Amino acid sequence: MFHKILVANRGEIAVRIIRACRELGIRSVAIYSEADRDAMHTRLADEAICIGPAPSSQSYLNIPSIMAAAELTDAEAIHPGFGFLAENADFAEIVMASGINWIGPSPQAMRIMGDKVKAKQAMKEAGVPLVPGSNGAVSSIDEAKIVAREAGYPVIVKASAGGGGRGMKVVHSEAALASAFSMCQREAGAAFGDDTVFIEKFLELPRHIEVQVLGDKHGNIVHLFERECSLQRNNQKILEEAPSPFLDGETRERICAAGVAAARAVDYVGAGTIEFLMNPDKSFYFIEMNTRIQVEHPVTEWVTGIDLIEWQIRVAAGEPLDFKQEDIALNGHAIECRINAEDPFRFIPCPGTIELYHAPGGRSVRVDSAIYTGYTIPPHYDSMIAKIIGHARTREKCIRRMQRAIDELAILGVTTNQELHRRLLANPAFQQGDFNIHFLEGWLRQLEHHG
Ligand code: ADP
Numbered sequence: 001m002f003h004k005i006l007v008a009n010r011g012e013i014a015v016r017i018i019r020a021c022r023e024l025g026i027r028s029v030a031i032y033s034e035a036d037r038d039a040m041h042t043r044l045a046d047e048a049i050c051i052g053p054a055p056s057s058q059s060y061l062n063i064p065s066i067m068a069a070a071e072l073t074d075a076e077a078i079h080p081g082f083g084f085l086a087e088n089a090d091f092a093e094i095v096m097a098s099g100i101n102w103i104g105p106s107p108q109a110m111r112i113m114g115d116k117v118k119a120k121q122a123m124k125e126a127g128v129p130l131v132p133g134s135n136g137a138v139s140s141i142d143e144a145k146i147v148a149r150e151a152g153y154p155v156i157v158k159a160s161a162g163g164g165g166r167g168m169k170v171v172h173s174e175a176a177l178a179s180a181f182s183m184c185q186r187e188a189g190a191a192f193g194d195d196t197v198f199i200e201k202f203l204e205l206p207r208h209i210e211v212q213v214l215g216d217k218h219g220n221i222v223h224l225f226e227r228e229c230s231l232q233r234n235n236q237k238i239l240e241e242a243p244s245p246f247l248d249g250e251t252r253e254r255i256c257a258a259g260v261a262a263a264r265a266v267d268y269v270g271a272g273t274i275e276f277l278m279n280p281d282k283s284f285y286f287i288e289m290n291t292r293i294q295v296e297h298p299v300t301e302w303v304t305g306i307d308l309i310e311w312q313i314r315v316a317a318g319e320p321l322d323f324k325q326e327d328i329a330l331n332g333h334a335i336e337c338r339i340n341a342e343d344p345f346r347f348i349p350c351p352g353t354i355e356l357y358h359a360p361g362g363r364s365v366r367v368d369s370a371i372y373t374g375y376t377i378p379p380h381y382d383s384m385i386a387k388i389i390g391h392a393r394t395r396e397k398c399i400r401r402m403q404r405a406i407d408e409l410a411i412l413g414v415t416t417n418q419e420l421h422r423r424l425l426a427n428p429a430f431q432q433g434d435f436n437i438h439f440l441e442g443w444l445r446q447l448e449h450h451g
Helices: 011-024 040-044 063-073 089-097 107-114 116-125 141-151 174-192 249-265 297-304 308-316 395-408 418-426 439-450
Strands: 004-007 027-033 047-052 077-079 155-159 168-171 197-201 207-215 221-233 236-242 270-278 284-290 333-340 356-358 365-369 384-392 410-412
Touching: 004 011, 004 063, 011 027, 011 040, 011 308, 011 365, 011 384, 027 040, 027 063, 040 047, 047 063, 063 089, 077 308, 089 107, 107 116, 107 284, 116 197, 116 249, 116 284, 141 155, 141 174, 141 197, 155 174, 168 174, 174 197, 207 249, 207 308, 221 249, 221 297, 221 439, 236 297, 236 418, 249 270, 249 284, 270 308, 297 308, 297 333, 297 365, 297 384, 333 395, 333 418, 384 395, 395 418, 418 439
Parallel strands: 004 027, 004 077, 027 047
Antiparallel strands: 155 168, 155 197, 207 221, 207 270, 221 236, 236 333, 270 284, 333 384, 356 410, 365 384
């Protein structure tokens, strides 16, 4: 096992990884920007090293500076967390070339999955269901017309190198196709340096359901069931749960098997997530794989009892998984609410100083956060400041538990989206599990109308 790990991240995920290291008896090294001198990850790690000024481009994305920190502190491995450099295959390669262990999948797997056209090709070969549309890249408007007609409108034009919900355009009729197609190409070229685009049928009322997988370096790959992540705004997830209230046992088996097949196709090592869209008739299609740990991993940890960060570290150190697929059972229900420092209905970030912070507690409530009373949230980074996660035997009980946990949470001094969660948890459609990826935005528009 490693003796020392450098955590190339900040915020609650850095704290989550530092805590896992401590439990495993591994020393941790935090890196921090000048804006994060008083951040919790800086204080909690065994060692901390400043890597540059506040802007991410000069600190948390600054590869030479991070590598210097790793060498200076003699770190044996680097955990990238999520965001920042977590899905940067060049960074993974540099880490490995420096003789440092990369806590994540191979750069090859990251490269295939980071390119949507390549990923779809690999998934097709592995028999994973794909959204109907072009077989690979579409290079001309004439070709686009043929593909779109065959798939049937509406369609979505997507940049192969796109991510984070950027580089996509929905097209409702052939009249609008040509301009959307060339705009998508141009924007992709400018934003990602790659103007490859492809076309998919636009699914109108899908749910976003994703499968957690875990692989080791000995060829073992298991799934840890699914997460329901349909409650999104602007492609940002707000509330996630496991299992999905929409799945029956047979569909669960099929989608989880597809997740394992997807991971196997790229010899996946570590924790990864395969994202699917699912139609109301329960047909489902691969959209992408995230080759990292995800924000919402705690709900899976709770229903499976498996510590995903611990296992990321153990498999990176070469340990085989010490359980088999049939040993992993679904136990109860878990929900996560993301607490963001933002205006809850206008979604404008609200950084500032936290005058008082009181976290909920009690039976089966977990809080992953990096804030404290007196902490000043810097304006340079993500607005997510805490994750409240609850578990119970049934979904109904879990909702009740989350309602009381959200009620107990007190954050004074900055505006948060606490009230949004309070209302969402009380919403009858949410409580019945009756929603899709458009639900949250529609409901927010309704709230705006009625004040
Ligand atoms: P990104 O890498 O930018 O996250 P994805 O391919 O994962 O891109 O798509 C992001 C979101 O866009 C999905 O969660 C879904 O809401 C929507 N989306 C993507 N493809 C389709 C599709 N074919 N039909 C309907 N919605 C889609």
